[in-house]
Amino acid sequence: MKPPPFAYFAPRSLDEAVKLIDEHQDDGKLLSGGQSFVPVLSLRLASPATIIDLNRVEGLGGASEMPDGGLRVRGLTRHREIELSPLVARLNPLLTGTMPHVAHVQIRNRGTTGGSCSHADPAAEMPAIALTCDADFVLTSVTGERVVPAGEFFQGVFTTALEANEILTEIRYPAWPKGRRWGFEEMARRRGDFAIVGSAVLVDFDEAGRCGAAKITIFGAGDIPLRIAEAEEMLVAKGLTPETMREAGRITSAAIEPRDDLHASADYRRDVSAVMVRRALEQTASPLRTGVAA
Amino acid sequence: MSSHKSHDIGAGTAPLIGRSLQRVEDARFVTGTGTFIDDMKVENMVHALVVRSPHAHARIGAIDTTELLAHPGIIDVFTTADIAEYAAEIPLRLAPLVGYERYLQRPFAVDKVLYVGDPVAVIVADSRYIAEDAQDLLMIDYEILPAVTDVHASAKNESILNEKAGTNVAFSYRVSEGDIEAAFAAADYTRKESFYCHRHSGVPLETRGMIASYDATATDHKLKVWGATKVPWFNRRALAKMLRMEEADIRFVETDVGGAFGIRGEFYPEDFLIPFATMRVKRPVKWIEDRREHLMAANHSREMECDLEIALSKDGDFLGLRGVFRADMGAYARTNGGVPPAKAAQFAPGPYRVGAVQMDVAGLMTNKTPIGTYRGPGRYEVNFFRERLLDLAAADLGISPVALRMKNLIPADMMPYTTGKLCPYEEPVQYDQGDYPGTLAKIAEAFDFDRMKAKVEACGQKNGKRQGVGLAVFVESGGAGPSETARIEVTPTGKIEVFTGVTAQGQGHETVLAQICSDGMGGVPFGDISIFHGDTDKLEWGFGTYHGRGVTVGGSAILLTARKLAAQLVAMAARRTNLGIEELELKDGAIRKKGAAPGEPPVMTLEALAASADDPAELKAVEKFAPANRTYTSGAHAAHVEVDVETGKVEVLRYLIVEDVGRCINPALVHGQAIGGAVQGIGATFLDELVYDAEGQLLTGSFADYLMATSNEFPEIEAITLETSLSTLNPLGAKGAGEGGIVGAGGALANAVSHALGPLGVNVTSLPLNPNNVLRMIRQATPRQAAE
Structure with missing residues (x-):
């Protein structure tokens, strides 16, 4: 249960990150919280030649309110941050209420919302919440951004609309209507x-x-x-x-x-x-x- | 490494036996400064990987190592041909059931692999990473054979594991006491049920591991092995024989050990392969078992079927019990694999007076990981079978579960009590002192069992949930022989060093053994005592830790040695001071005049006495304690559960254990043993399961699939320790206290869940009680209506 050898990059900016994944799209994998991916590596269920670690990329984390009252959650936002955020509680109580069911505190401290959705485990909570809320997924590559609705993002077990050179940078939850x-x-x-x-x-x-x-x-x-x-x-x-x-x-x-x-x-x-x-x-x-x- | 200074809690605190001293081990464990085997690094060390069979049953063809050896960083690879000269079978340590010896395991599979995980080669490399990178370059041809994955397929002998033996039935025997036919003929009531206990195991959080190093020119120990535990002297002897070396040329050293539960520390293939590897590559070799390996390589346990039939009079007198056990033994005979089925049969009558008993026991080989002992071997299983059947009988006869048991428990005035010869390789069982009815009365009262039972019955189904209560009563052996040895020495500075054959896997032996030593030597300060364990260089011979014998046997040896040394020191002081022996005593760590006022200076300190020794032998004593018989701990479990009938999920609302352990050396640690055992037992009943598919592939190869209880699952566990029945079989009066917390869990919970779901027609006869199984039972009993 030791990972195979791989080349490792730790980009500091999103620009750098998308360039790297574009360059290594055939044999590269993105690492965010690593809570699913590191065991996958150790069990050698995947053997990417290159790992691009997103953890040091600036501006890739955090939640904010959109002008229309919707909630923007950046891909590298940790589950625990979502769980404890008063902003999230105000704008999307379902997200807050679901968080205690997402693994354990230790895992939530490290695991990211973008990582969970990109991994697309059929039994994971985050994809289900995004789908329920009709969230939009923002996928970024060297050619720019595109927006994919949750209903089209999840395509199969561990399979999503992400192209091999794209990063899930943002999930946009529509505004929470009155009476919901x-x-x-x-x-x-x-x-x-x-x-x-x-x-x-x-x-x-x-x-x-x-x-x-x-x-x-x-x-x-x-x-x-x-x-x-x-x-x-x-x-x-x-x-x-x-x-x-x-x-x-x-x-x-x-x-x-x-x-x-x-x-x-x-x-x-x-x-x-x-x-x-x-x-x-x-x-x-x-x-x-x-x-x-x- | 194996010695740790005790906390000084000052002199004048005797007696320490019976006090909940804080564990001296805790400081290093909770601060991360323990030394477990993977913490150890030896200069020039390389790393081993055991290559294991990916198939459950296959003939081994050509093996090509060429490509593997060309990989950078690979130092060596060896396979069965390379060890042919040495490849003796790993010997049985316990339970020599006739026929089972035909299936003994060799370090590598020979001709055929028999389970997924069967060792076929060892790769030695600069690092474990490199060894795993290169592993696939080792070419082994396999011709796949049909896998045998359960006892029924095994018994058909259509696919034979061991062609030389010619059968998959490893052993088969009958034990009986009394006239079983007459008992059943005379019975007003009989009932037969078929039970199944699922495969699971101990799964310590620290996996196995070892470092071996060899120096042919060394004058003391040519071969050193770190990472030994449980029974290092036995394992050293086995290894010496397999390697054809002198025992004295091998030293086994125990490091800190993160749990064993019966499965760790037995002699496994790796216990030969890693020492052999170091002798080949002439560098120290480290092997650490990873979790995936652990789940397929270390002993499994518990899996057996039992058809059990009870005969009662109309008043509920227990006239007869007969059973047929079919144990799934896995692919080979492991050192103690015969214990679970043999003990299940032997403990079938449990704490009851049963008129006649007959048990047929068969061990069947399957293409799965071999079976060994896991905490409470055979007892967890059979207590489930028998206690469940008793609840069914009680319900049928309209007698309360408590009353039916109470009526049939062996009364205290019949002790000692023999259940007869129910194990082919042992003398008849004789239960020592015990108040079994008193123990049941205690739990019935503390749990308010009858009232709780009526209350949950009146409650019925609420919000899709039903509650139930259940009981299980048990008797459990401890303190197995053979002997244990201790040596105690006074150091030049007047401190006390204790050398014991007992090993430690996290129980707190360094604490309790020091408590015993202190009392045995007139209150030597606890902080002056150091306990050395698990090092074959420090003591000529020892047997180790298993079967509730650490305190009962090892502790008794220390008590006897401490008393002997104390008398020796008093006599020595008398010679030095020209005072009479009868005037002196060893008290609070110094030689004092008997009846001296508190504060009066001692006649001699131990340091002064040590300095005056003419001969070092004066300052040490060795003593053995060989128990005449086993101790029998009695107890009961009670559970209150709530079942979600729509999902099959069971919540444990309350769990109580009452256990009479005789003399309790450290009540906090005994309590911890009960709670820890209960967590394992409850977890096993709901969560733990080793699952194979039809091809013999292990499906539960990681902690994502092999589920163990975490601190979240079962918070409501209580334990009451009784010291009602002191054992007369050892000078401490102690009985085994390590297994009582686990052995009743399956029975009590199966009864509680059956009680909850009884109105729906559910009768639990099979474990585990996972949501899928529970919901299936509800569906089968009441098709499709429960969810509505």
Whole structure:
């Protein structure tokens, strides 16, 4: 469990970083928090000839408010910083509320949001949250920036829209509308483990208290996190009741194609997906699950 | 390295036995200044990599080392042909079950590999990195054979692991006491269940490792091996025999050890291969097992099936118990691999009076990592089988689980009590002193078991969750022979040095053994005592640490030696001072007049006495303690759980252990043993599992997949230590205290989960209780309605 030999670069600027990854795109890998990548190297599941360490790149971390009230989270922002940020809590309480489920404090201290999304583990929380929020991903290369919506970013297990010469520099979360509530539920073997299966939901209530929009994501139940449009539409049509929340769970179970693995069977994932969705939706009944009042 | 100065807590504090002194080891462990094997560096040292079979069962063809040897930084490679001259089998240390010896492992696989991880070559390189880089250049042809991955496939003998033996059934025997047929014929109630205990193991956080160095011209020790633990003298003897060297030419030295739990410190293939490597390359060689290797190379344990049948009278009298055990032994016979099945059968009747007992035991070879002992070998398994069956019987007969057990526990006035000869290689078991009903009464009261049971039953299902409570009662042996030796010396400055055959893997032996020595020598200041352990150069012979014998046997040897040396020093002082022996005593670290007032100057200090010695022999004593029999610790576990019936996740709301350990030397450390054991046992029941696929590939090769309990999982664990029944088998009155925390966990939790889910029709007969399995049991019992 020792990594193979590799050339190592530690650029200081984004310009330098994108040039390096452009130059080494055939056999290079980016290193951010290293919480998944370093074990992958040690187990020799990957043997890149070149590693470009982003940790010293200036300006690649931190969260800020966008002019339209949206939240900009730079790629190298540590999970722990997101968890503890009052700004994030105000602009996107779902993100804040999910953070305690992301691994352990020690890992959150080091792991980055861009690294997690670029790695695209099907059971990771960050991709699911980005998808739920309809976030945009900013990908930077020597030729400039392009913006890819979350729905197109995740393409398969450990596979994203990132080209070999691109860096995920920013995730933009749209502004949190008034009347939005959130729910998050996951089933993990131990606290901090990757989820066997989990669900993130957002429900936008109009002034009359009706469900104006719903966003339901299931993760760990397939190759990528999935939005369950049929369930979302059903909730808008029928409103949130104990019965419709159960129905949303059933629709989810039917919509996914989970796999067996060491920790749970496909049947288990199918059954428990319904439970996760229903429980996440039930959470939206609580006024605590709205945004922090501005 | 193995000696550490005790904290000085001052003189005049005797007796120390029974006091929760802080561990003297803690300071170096918590400040990161311990010396574990990977902390050691020896000049000119090179690094070894053990190349392991990627296949579960395959014939080894041509091996080509040419390309590998051409790689920069590669120093040497050797394979089975290179050790042919030496390739003796690794001997059994314990449990000589007839037939099992046919499957002994050699350092390298010969002709065939039999499990994923079977050693086939050793690469020696300038660094471990280089060795891993070059590993794929070693060309080995394999002809893949069908893998045998469970006991049923094994028993069919369609694919034979060991062609010379001609069968996969390594051993098969029956033990019995009483007339089993008559017992079942007379029974008003019988019930038979088929149980399965899953494969898991000890998994210490520090993996195995060693450094070996060889100097043919050395006059004292030609071969030195650091990293030994558990049973260094036995392992040195085995190595000497395999290498055809004199034992005296080999020195084993123990470093700090980060956990062992039975699996670390046994003689493994690497214990030959690394010393052999250093002799080939004539440079010190270091080998550190990585986690992936550890999970496939170090002993696995626990995996067995058991069909168990109980016979009761209508009043619940325990008339008979018969069982059939099928143990998955893995690919080879390891040094102590026969222990788990043999002990499971022997402990099947547990702490109960059972009219007749019959156990059929078979060990079946499979293409998986070989089996060895893990903390509470055989006991964790059989306590689950028996205690679960008792709960089923209690429910069937409408008797409370506490009452059925209480009725059948061996009463204190029947002690000592024999359960008969239930192990083919041992004399009949004789339980020593113990108040088993008292222990159960204690836990029932402390847990408020009957009331809790009624309460959770009345509660039913709330918010998709159900609660349950469960019990398991156990008896557990400790203090196995053979003897242990101690030597105690007075240094020229009047300090005390203790040399023991006991080894230390983190238990706190340096603390408790010093407590015992202090009391044995009239209160020698704790801080003046140094404990030296695990070095074959420091003591002629020792047996080591296993099976709850560190204190019971090793500590007793120290107590006897301390008393002998104390008497010797008093006699010596009497000669020097012309006072009568009967007028003097060794007290608080000096020779004093008996009855001297506090503060009165001593007759002689130990330093003065040491200076006056004509012969160094006057200042030292050696004594052995050989236990006449084993000690038996009794206890019980109680669990209160909540099961999420929609996800199958179990939360442990309360966990309590009550354990009667006889004399408790250091209550804080005994308590720590109980809690630590419980964490392992509870973790094992829900999390730990070594999983293979149908081709015999190990799927749980890292901590991402082999899940161990962390500090988050099971916070609510309590332990009560009783000193009700002092052992009469050793001068301390102590019993083993290392395994009681783990041995009841499977049983108590299976009972609690079954209690919670009983109304849904769930009967737990198989471990582990992971969410997937629990939900599957709920689904099978109540198809598709539980989630609604």
